Amino acid sequence: MANINSVGYAAAVMLIVALLLGIAILLVSKKFYVKPDDAVDDLLDILPGANCGACGYVGCEAYAQALADNPESVSVSLCTVGGPSTAEHIAEYLGQNAEDFVEEIASVRCMGSREFTQNRFEYTGLKSCAAANAFQSGPSICEYGCMGFGDCVEVCDYDAIHIVNGVAIVDPDKCTACKKCVGVCPKQLIHMVPKHEKLHEVRCANLLSGVLTKQMCSIGCIGCKKCMKVCEDDAISMRLGVASIDQNKCTQCGKCFEACPSSCITEYMIYRVEKKPEKKKERPQKVEAATKA
Secondary structure (H helix, E strand, C coil), rough: HHHHHHHHHHHHHHHHHHHHHHHHHHHHHHHCCCCCCCCHHHHHCCCCCCCCCCCCCCCCCHHHHHHHHHEEEEEEEECCCHHHHHHHHHHHHHHCCCCCCCCCCEEEECCCCCCCCCCCCCCCCCHHHHHHHCCCCCCCCCCCCCCCCCCCHHHHHCCCCEEEEEEEEEECCCCCCCCCHHHHHHHHHHHECCCCCCCCCEEECCCCCCHHHHHCCCCCCCCHHHHHCCCCCCEEEEECCEEEEECCCCCCCCCCHHHHHHCCCCEEECCCCCCCCCCCCCCCCCCCCCCCC
8 A cells, every 4th residue: 555655646746847847848938939030031921932942042931041140141132033023122121232133044955856866775764864874874875965854854843844856955934043953964964054035055065076976966066166266255165075155255246156067056045956057068160261362
């Protein structure tokens, strides 16, 4: 009987201690309760809520918190989905001047559709770029080119990228520059470029020699440097044998587009792949003597 009373007494003490601790925790939580920053809520109302991470933060709430905590050091123009209007509203709310907002779009550095290249073998595995790339760098004869299985299509929430004739193509009117497609491409073919109506870009990433590139893809960069020679703004350089255009220097004069013999430089934000017709070389006409001897 004594043992039963002891157990009951101990249980009662433990119950009382638990209740007291619970009350103490409740009082402490109320005393040190931090009210959510109204600025964060207001900024969240301005942001589009895409939570894409393109701003460099894990989501809209994290970006809003950073803006609220450090309004002088965090840029108001990081939300690519919201665009310039969102940047202006954020700047107005924080009492700042709106920064220059450079709109961007994703671009695929490959135009090797079935019309211009071919496969080395028939791939029968999982229809995924990541899976295909793990097997001999994919079925395409060009190991640097787009495989066209659409991992980028799957992650795009805006229906802005599609597989057309075996190659990924971005629709500039729908792209919000969320950058999800950039991270998912196993070939690292997708990058961001300024959304300029006369955008010029080398859309090839083949690092092999010009001779080998030409054998693999009729629309690939052969490293001839003709585009670099005609550029008067020093905007084109060769990187590992492939021409690259510095968009900060490019004036969209179009001379590189005309000079490229492979048609791997595109002009304007196109939503299609097209090869320029080859120019036929005219034979020099024989000059007849004006007068006969």
